Amino acid sequence: MMQTPAKRFSFSKLLKRDWxxxxxxLLFVGPNLGLFVYFTYYPLIRNVLLSFQDYNTFIDEGEYxxxxxxxxxxxxxxxxxxxxxxxxxxxxxVGIILVLGLMVALLLNQKLRFRNGVRxxxxxxxxxxxxxxxxxxxxxxDPRTGLILQLAKPFGINPPAWLLDPASAMIxxxxxxxxxxxxxxxxxxxxxxxxxPADLFEAARVDGANAxxxxxxxxxxxxxxxxxxxxxxxxxxxxxAFDLIRVMTGGGPINATNVLIYRLYEVGFGTNSSIGRAxxxxxxxxxxxxxxxxxxxxxxxxxxxxA
Amino acid sequence: xxLRAQSVLFKSLSYLGMVALIVVIGLPVFWLVTGAFKGNRExxxxxxxxxxxxxxxDNFARAWTGxxxxxxxxxxxxxxxxxxxxEIVMAVTTAYALVxxxxxxxxxxxxxxxxxxxxxEQVVIVPNFLSIARMGLLVTKGGSLEIADFVRGWLxxxxxxxxxxFGTFLLRQYFRTxxxxxxxxxxxxxxxxxxxxxxxxxxxxxxxxxxxxxxxFTAKWxxxxxxxxxxxxxxxxxxxxxxxxxxxxxGNTEWGVVMAGAIFVVIPVIIVFLFAQRFVVEGLAAGAxxx
Numbered sequence: 391m392m393q394t395p396a397k398r399f400s401f402s403k404l405l406k407r408d409w410x411x412x413x414x415x416l417l418f419v420g421p422n423l424g425l426f427v428y429f430t431y432y433p434l435i436r437n438v439l440l441s442f443q444d445y446n447t448f449i450d451e452g453e454y455x456x457x458x459x460x461x462x463x464x465x466x467x468x469x470x471x472x473x474x475x476x477x478x479x480x481x482x483x484v485g486i487i488l489v490l491g492l493m494v495a496l497l498l499n500q501k502l503r504f505r506n507g508v509r510x511x512x513x514x515x516x517x518x519x520x521x522x523x524x525x526x527x528x529x530x531x532d533p534r535t536g537l538i539l540q541l542a543k544p545f546g547i548n549p550p551a552w553l554l555d556p557a558s559a560m561i562x563x564x565x566x567x568x569x570x571x572x573x574x575x576x577x578x579x580x581x582x583x584x585x586x587p588a589d590l591f592e593a594a595r596v597d598g599a600n601a602x603x604x605x606x607x608x609x610x611x612x613x614x615x616x617x618x619x620x621x622x623x624x625x626x627x628x629x630x631a632f633d634l635i636r637v638m639t640g641g642g643p644i645n646a647t648n649v650l651i652y653r654l655y656e657v658g659f660g661t662n663s664s665i666g667r668a669x670x671x672x673x674x675x676x677x678x679x680x681x682x683x684x685x686x687x688x689x690x691x692x693x694x695x696x697a
Numbered sequence: 698x699x700l701r702a703q704s705v706l707f708k709s710l711s712y713l714g715m716v717a718l719i720v721v722i723g724l725p726v727f728w729l730v731t732g733a734f735k736g737n738r739e740x741x742x743x744x745x746x747x748x749x750x751x752x753x754x755d756n757f758a759r760a761w762t763g764x765x766x767x768x769x770x771x772x773x774x775x776x777x778x779x780x781x782x783x784e785i786v787m788a789v790t791t792a793y794a795l796v797x798x799x800x801x802x803x804x805x806x807x808x809x810x811x812x813x814x815x816x817x818e819q820v821v822i823v824p825n826f827l828s829i830a831r832m833g834l835l836v837t838k839g840g841s842l843e844i845a846d847f848v849r850g851w852l853x854x855x856x857x858x859x860x861x862x863f864g865t866f867l868l869r870q871y872f873r874t875x876x877x878x879x880x881x882x883x884x885x886x887x888x889x890x891x892x893x894x895x896x897x898x899x900x901x902x903x904x905x906x907x908x909x910x911x912x913x914f915t916a917k918w919x920x921x922x923x924x925x926x927x928x929x930x931x932x933x934x935x936x937x938x939x940x941x942x943x944x945x946x947x948g949n950t951e952w953g954v955v956m957a958g959a960i961f962v963v964i965p966v967i968i969v970f971l972f973a974q975r976f977v978v979e980g981l982a983a984g985a986x987x988x
Contacts, residue, residue: 411799414890418794419806422787425860426813433824434816440824450831497714508715512722517966519919521937522959525944526729529952535740537728630819633921637941651819658823659926668823676820683815
């Protein structure tokens with residue numbers, strides 16, 4: 391075989407060619423990566439530093455004050471209320487979305503007429519602006535003219551004052567959040583259901599398994615990665631219900647719907663704002679999200695090693 | 698009960714469930730649309746009015762002129778276009794480089810991007826606010842703004858969210874399925890990376906790029922928290938933030954006008970999704986099930 395000059399090893403040529411490849415790579419990736427470094431990684435570190443500082447926004451400088459911000463946040467009587475609200479809200483919306491979403495997906499996975507249309511309908515609220523959804527639901531909940539009132543009146547039912555009553559405001563918020571976000575879970579569930587091989591169901595049927603047994607032993611195990619994916623993403627997105635809360639309740643009445651992300655906004659950007667204390671709340675939020683994400687990674691690792 | 702009767706019963710129950718679903722999801726939408734056409738007297742009536750007596754466009758006109766909706770539209774369109782364009786371009790170039798360009802730290806860069814996916818925007822708003830302020834992009838002056846002020850305000854809204862991790866991830870997965878023969882053929886023809894990307898990869902990957910673009914578009918259009926924090930002047934507000942200004946603090950809200958305003962906010966997204974919904978739904982589902 392004849393050896394061509396091009397195939398002979400040439401260090402300088404290789405370097406020259408690679409150098410151009412590297413430049414191309416940096417050019418293509420650089421802007422994206424640079425923005426991430428400056429607006430994601432750097433602020434993560436700076437957030438930690440800020441939580442130990444008393445920051446003066448007028449002179450744009452901070453002074454280290456030790457753990458004062460942490461002490462302030464954790465001794466604030468509102469903090470425990472807000473943590474409890476966050477827990478209640480997240481557990482409720484994630485639980486309802488996981489269960490209801492699966493039920494709706496099982497329904498829409500059957501061979502029914504119009505099922506694609508209904509699937510589109512149920513997905514549509516997820517693309518609407520949260521603040522627009524919020525004003526529509528304020529109108530629906532309105533205790534004088536609202537839709538719920540008008541529907542309940544003929545039956546002699548007296549609905550609660552919803553957003554105006556601390557006892558029912560959180561329930562109202564959960565209803566709206568589920569209404570808006572159920573479609574996403576449904577779509578993911580349907581895709582998961584369709585990914586389960588049909589012969590598994592066939593084999594179970596041949597073995598004499600009834601519908602409940604098939605659901606318990608084929609559907610649920612087959613869906614488990616999807617359920618886990620949805621559980622994690624739902625927890626993470628539930629921390630982002632800011633627009634609904636801000637427009638519908640402003641965290642009230644009397645803090646009944648105030649959750650971590652809303653408190654972060656209040657403390658950092660409301661009246662008597664404190665950059666330091668807001669950073670502490672941001673840190674709490676980050677730690678919770680980190681724990682949830684690590685749980686997901688560990689689970690995925692296990693899944694891969696089993697496969 | 699016979700097997701056949703059982704199956705008929707099951708089918709009927711399923712359709713019943715579907716009707717319930719349509720009502721629960723559809724009724725608020727119905728209430729929004731009909732509300733926008735109702736007069737104030739029809740809304741405040743004691744007996745339920747499901748349909749407006751006559752369709753009037755009065756509310757739309759009043760929402761538009763009463764609340765400077767034209768300014769809000771300009772702000773929303775400008776920031777959404779800037780954000781979505783930046784995201785699409787960077788997602789394509791980054792994903793291309795990660796798959797087709799040789800670089801020793803390629804995998805490290807990929808992992809760095811993946812990690813960014815796990816840092817939610819909300820936890821870094823405080824330091825980012827300080828960064829944007831330090832860059833001189835906060836418009837704090839009152840009165841009427843000049844073009845330069847608008848540009849600064851738009852940049853403040855646009856910059857921190859301009860980078861893209863999820864779309865990059867989605868496109869990288871897609872690019873990896875493209876046969877190497879295609880890029881090799883381009884290379885033999887003497888094409889560089891830039892022309893290979895534009896002429897070979899982008900045409901093949903159009904559906905995936907469109908999905909990424911649509912997700913970016915809706916996310917930017919609906920964004921609330923960040924634009925709220927970095928805009929002080931009413932003239933810089935985007936649509937989602939402006940809508941709540943139509944609510945009356947004393948409880949005398951004109952619901953017809955508010956519903957018309959809400960329709961102004963959601964209509965562009967609805968129009969886009971009427972054309973492309975299946976596309977996006979499938980793209981999202983594929984990412985979740987296979988990813």
